[in-house]
Amino acid sequence: MDFLWHKVSEKEKETIKKQAKEIMDGFSKKLSKVGELKESFIERDECERDESDTAKGCEIDKRKMFENAPKKNKDFIIAERKSW
Amino acid sequence: MVKKYLDIIKKNNKKINAILEINKDLKSGKGKLSGKAIAVKANINVLGMKTSCGSKVLEDYSAPYDATVISRIKDAGGVIIGNCNMDEFACGWSGETSAFGPAQNPSAPGYITGGSSSGSAAAVAAGFCDMALGSDTGGSIRNPASHCGVVGVKPTYGSVSRYGLIDLSMSLDQIGPLAKNVFDAALLLSVIQGKDENDSISEKSSGIDLDKVKKVPKNLTVGILDFRISDKNIQELIDRKVSDAVKAYGWKTKKIKIPNIGLAVATYYPLVYVEFFSGTRKLDGRRYGKKIEDAAGPEVLRRVLGGSEITKAEHAGRYYNLALKAKQMISEDFAKAFKGVDCIVSPVTPVLPHKIGAKISVEDMYNYDVLTIPYNLYGNCALSLPIGDINGIPVGMQIACDRFEDEKMLQIARAFEKL
Numbered sequence: 001m002d003f004l005w006h007k008v009s010e011k012e013k014e015t016i017k018k019q020a021k022e023i024m025d026g027f028s029k030k031l032s033k034v035g036e037l038k039e040s041f042i043e044r045d046e047c048e049r050d051e052s053d054t055a056k057g058c059e060i061d062k063r064k065m066f067e068n069a070p071k072k073n074k075d076f077i078i079a080e081r082k083s084w
Numbered sequence: 085m086v087k088k089y090l091d092i093i094k095k096n097n098k099k100i101n102a103i104l105e106i107n108k109d110l111k112s113g114k115g116k117l118s119g120k121a122i123a124v125k126a127n128i129n130v131l132g133m134k135t136s137c138g139s140k141v142l143e144d145y146s147a148p149y150d151a152t153v154i155s156r157i158k159d160a161g162g163v164i165i166g167n168c169n170m171d172e173f174a175c176g177w178s179g180e181t182s183a184f185g186p187a188q189n190p191s192a193p194g195y196i197t198g199g200s201s202s203g204s205a206a207a208v209a210a211g212f213c214d215m216a217l218g219s220d221t222g223g224s225i226r227n228p229a230s231h232c233g234v235v236g237v238k239p240t241y242g243s244v245s246r247y248g249l250i251d252l253s254m255s256l257d258q259i260g261p262l263a264k265n266v267f268d269a270a271l272l273l274s275v276i277q278g279k280d281e282n283d284s285i286s287e288k289s290s291g292i293d294l295d296k297v298k299k300v301p302k303n304l305t306v307g308i309l310d311f312r313i314s315d316k317n318i319q320e321l322i323d324r325k326v327s328d329a330v331k332a333y334g335w336k337t338k339k340i341k342i343p344n345i346g347l348a349v350a351t352y353y354p355l356v357y358v359e360f361f362s363g364t365r366k367l368d369g370r371r372y373g374k375k376i377e378d379a380a381g382p383e384v385l386r387r388v389l390g391g392s393e394i395t396k397a398e399h400a401g402r403y404y405n406l407a408l409k410a411k412q413m414i415s416e417d418f419a420k421a422f423k424g425v426d427c428i429v430s431p432v433t434p435v436l437p438h439k440i441g442a443k444i445s446v447e448d449m450y451n452y453d454v455l456t457i458p459y460n461l462y463g464n465c466a467l468s469l470p471i472g473d474i475n476g477i478p479v480g481m482q483i484a485c486d487r488f489e490d491e492k493m494l495q496i497a498r499a500f501e502k503l
Binding site for chain 1: 349
């Protein structure tokens with residue numbers, strides 16, 4: 001197969017899904033001999049960030065977010081669809 | 085200078101297809117990057133530009149903010165000249181999976197550029213900019229840098245903020261520079277690296293001393309990765325370059341065996357499939373763009389649909405959990421290896437680039453990054469340095485150093501570059 005981009009049909013999607021599962025099963029088989037390892041944890045001293053500035057929001061962000069929404073009414077994004 | 089680049093892009097980009105959009109805001113400032121033109125992979129947010137990720141899914145998505153790396157470039161006086169073509173959502177090795185057509189390799193016409201930062205490498209090689217930004221999850225900066233004959237750096241994981249990067253696999257992704265030479269790559273890295281509160285894995289690094297990068301390091305032990313590749317010509321070029329360095333600088337060499345390196349590819353893809361599936365759930369066609377399952381190409385769908393399947397089956401710990409364990413084993417191998425050597429060298433890719441559109445099996449394609457993936461799993465720094473060509477096709481040598489030894493790696497690369 002070549003790897004050039006093309007639009008994928010529903011039938012091809014099914015083939016791709018099966019193929020992906022087969023690839024993953026092959027990898028899983030290869031990794032099956034990996035033994036038990038101890039869990040490791042990372043402790044961080046600084047684990048909180050300062051969000052005091054972001055609470056104000058940014059007008060450019062808001063405008064751009066709204067422009068990007070595919071479906072919207074006057075001042076809100078339509079987030080639910082029948083299929084959701 | 086920027087005007088010169090715009091003229092070259094206007095003249096040659098139709099053929100090369102490296103730049104997807106020219107920036108309208110070409111203001112330059114004062115600083116380390118004053119007057120430098122930087123092209124940016126189209127998965128890094130630049131305010132007001134289309135962050136399409138090389139996909140129809142986000143072709144109309146306009147970035148609402150600057151990624152941290154972009155803010156730092158602008159603060160240092162750099163000009164973002166445009167954004168670059170790439171494999172769709174960085175899911176590719178060749179540049180061929182872009183929904184906007186593959187970028188052409190300026191250094192080897194008709195051959196793939198490599199990917200996924202295909203346009204970034206092609207833009208530098210074609211003389212469209214001084215430097216470029218790419219992202220590297222399994223070799224996506226080093227692989228195209230090797231094929232296009234430019235320098236490409238994957239910094240240490242956590243040393244460069246990923247805030248504003250549209251992720252492929254959050255535990256492996258890293259933004260890094262591509263440039264015509266080591267010094268320019270070091271210059272750009274010195275600007276973009278450093279702790280950022282907006283990226284939870286970001287860590288403070290020791291910085292890059294550009295004067296130190298220019299000096300040839302002494303008493304070095306170069307590790308040569310013991311890994312057999314099918315193309316002997318590539319390995320011979322590497323061996324010759326190392327031998328030249330040993331003669332010129334009095335460096336020592338040592339063979340390095342990584343016991344679990346054969347598991348790297350099988351470890352990498354389950355991590356990527358699951359994290360990519362998780363990361364793309366926001367692409368549901370409601371707040372922006374189209375639904376990914378409706379508009380993406382075959383490789384993206386392979387990862388999304390495959391990720392969905394194995395996420396459902398993960399309760400048995402057969403995929404992601406197993407891969408995490410293998411990742412830890414590989415990391416331990418490298419941590420041990422770097423105690424005995426200053427760097428490890430190897431080819432970047434096991435084969436030369438193929439012709440655009442050539443037929444290749446999925447298995448072969450998945451093995452393309454067999455030599456670059458291990459360093460994403462360990463999280464250390466690695467780069468691709470052009471060292472020559474085979475029948476006119478550029479070949480890169482990979483130089484890797486331990487975590488947060490980016491400055492030393494650049495210093496070593498610069499010494500090799502001088503030979």
